[in-house]
Amino acid sequence: MMNRTTIAPGVSLTTVEADKFNTCRVSIYFVRPAKRETATADALLPIVMERGYADCPDMTELSKRLSRLYGASLRVDTFKVGANRVLSVSVTGIKDKFALEGELLTAEYAKIALGTAFTPYLPNGMFDPECVAIEKQQLRELLEGEINEKRTYCIRQAKRKFFEGMPEGIEANGYLDELDSVDEKTLTEAFREMIRSSRIEVFALGAEADVVRAQVLAALADTKRAPAHLAPINAPAPCREKSFTQNIDAVQGKLCMLFTYGGPVAEEDAAAVRVAAALLGGTATSRLFVNVREKQSLCYYCAAAFQLVAPHLCIDSGVEPQNAARAKAAILHELEALREGPISDQELSETKRTLLSALGSVGDSLHSMETWCFHEIMRGTEKEPADLMHEIALVTADDVHRVLGRLSLSVTYLLTKGAQENG
């Protein structure tokens, strides 16, 4: 599926065959170890970069340019992969053959993506102070509005406790109380540092790779770079469970439980942890769904997911406030039963089939192909979906027991009505 080549020190270009799609996509990922001291500037950076770049500095003009290209989308995001921060720039648009007036669209997508990534609008050598002020306010509101999405908020609060003091816990969206100290100068420094120290992963999906390669190399021609080594995969050490309850005026409570794996997942166990999480709470026939949601009606949703890059298991659920303790006990009971008890061949094979079916369709969207490739590159494995499918087919019940045996409950976070905040 993917073909990755190094085109400069710390810069790789991955191409993926995409003939069957009506769209094409160009993406640039900047990856480096997350830094606590610049977290808020690093979080603001993509929002300001998305407004415009040197060749098209005005936000409305950029929107118009994208609309002219038949609603091509430009996304600039930042997120964390374990202890590393990623800033991504992506442009997706329809292929040339659909252009109403025969325009050459693909080359324009590459120009916009690379222009946004490498040549931001820096009047007087710095980001425009007016733009920075406007986008600081947007980031402020994003941070203040975090509580609006209760499910996500509960998980984030739990993770804050789980990763406390670790680089994995550095906030992807920055810190509200540090926003005032970010200005055009610190933001420009953050941009320059990103260009200097990042490993750069470029993707051309259905776009002309030679054009993209030439444009990337030209953009970096006069740049001094020293790509940093990426932060290794790490997980919190097992500890006594910490339990937190936060009062909130909501109809439904949210319960999040985080279990540490204690360290990196061995590559030979990567398939087993996926199967284990799916058996526990990843499908509509999983233990949590069937027993806790359907049979006991203790939650509306109850799902389990495993994170490989900062290895932990997250179980989150929507609960009636008065049922929270029973739901937690039922969840722990199911985990224990799966860890210690029998797993039938039928249950195991059906769960694997669901995972295999999902993996089989990774190649059906540009976005899912790119996401797959990027995360494989991050893990240093560069596997194809078919490789993982083969490994999943070989997972046994003993493998599931073994990987679940490494999990220990570290944090329980309950968002509920009428309780006092504690911790």
Added chain:
Amino acid sequence: MAENWKKSIAEASCVRKAVLDNGLTVLVREMPGFDGVHAVYSTKFGSIDRAFELDGRRWDLPAGIAHFLEHKMFENEDGDAFALYAKTGANANAYTGFDRTSYVFTATSRVPENLDILLSFVSRPYFTKETIEKEQGIIGQEIKMYDDSPEWRLVFGIYQNLYQNHGIGEDIAGSTQSIAEITPEMLYACTDAFYRPQNMVLAVAGNVTLEMVLDACARADVPSRTAPVKRLVCEEPAGVKTHESEIRMAVAKPLVGLGFKETPIAETDIRAALICDILPELVCGGTTPLYRRLYDEGLISPDFSGEALSVAGATCILFGGETPEPEKVRDMLLEEIARLRREGIDRELFRLCKNAMYGDLVRGLENIEESASGMASMFFRGCTVEDEAAALAALRPEDVEEALRTMLLEEHASTVIIRPV
């Protein structure tokens, strides 16, 4: 050159169609190179269907019954559909909207078996008092989950303000009280009336052939139902129920929603639907001067937007999102609409909006999920992708200016403001 895009669109949107003897319409988009298959089995029955006559008997339905039925259709006397899908590895789900209910699966293998499960469960209803009581608890939880979503409350707050009798003002899932009234008899009446092949479409896209789908239909052998059905519709006055309302809930920042009640458009009127879709973009889309002003003044966040909704008997246009100054944003929207009516539509913006809508249409054709659900939607609207592309190409700014004379009128508007507790 113009022929190139038409050829590309025709190839990308190619649909093979069959209408079975029992009345079921089957639509298949065969997508070479794709591994997955997405199937959508939809009935034209949703939350706004609240009364009907079946074989001369009148049925009045409690709010939320279509959604309740959706949950129950995953069960029959042999167990539940999820257990069977688990054996094939498919990912299955279902959705209820205002005017339709859809049952879907996505799979990369064992497609014939998955089609068999889909057709057999949705065609063979099975309800008992006990299974209904159990479901009432689960759906009660689901309703409560939506109660905590400010966006959901905002949108339904606007519908409730705009409509006096139309079912659009009721939550799709109903309330814990309304679903408590549901009986097995009601559910059987609904399936007899609306889960009949003549009222349904099976749309499948991806690594599949029409022959494969027709074989599954033959195995399922779903009988047609012939008892006469008549949908009963409440009269809806032109005026809005109330012009303003306020909600208090746990949010960080206020939200404002501004809705306009429009004259209902016919489901098959593609041109009118396109006008409804393009209007919000021309008022406050990302390329408009109003959006820029609101954004630069810190009055909206990037997800502030407008959208149109059109179902049988109700068409409305909504604008909304977070804002620190709800009344000011509402007034600026109203002023901008008045300006557009007075000064006309910017030709360049109009062209850009049309371009973006065309791009959306093309993008929707490369994804198995969007392809299948798009085919089902187009079937209920009685048109094809090519019809829509042609109608879009023919749309002129003068058409929108003409429509604006009678649309987005302040006397047909209502505002909902959500404030933090």
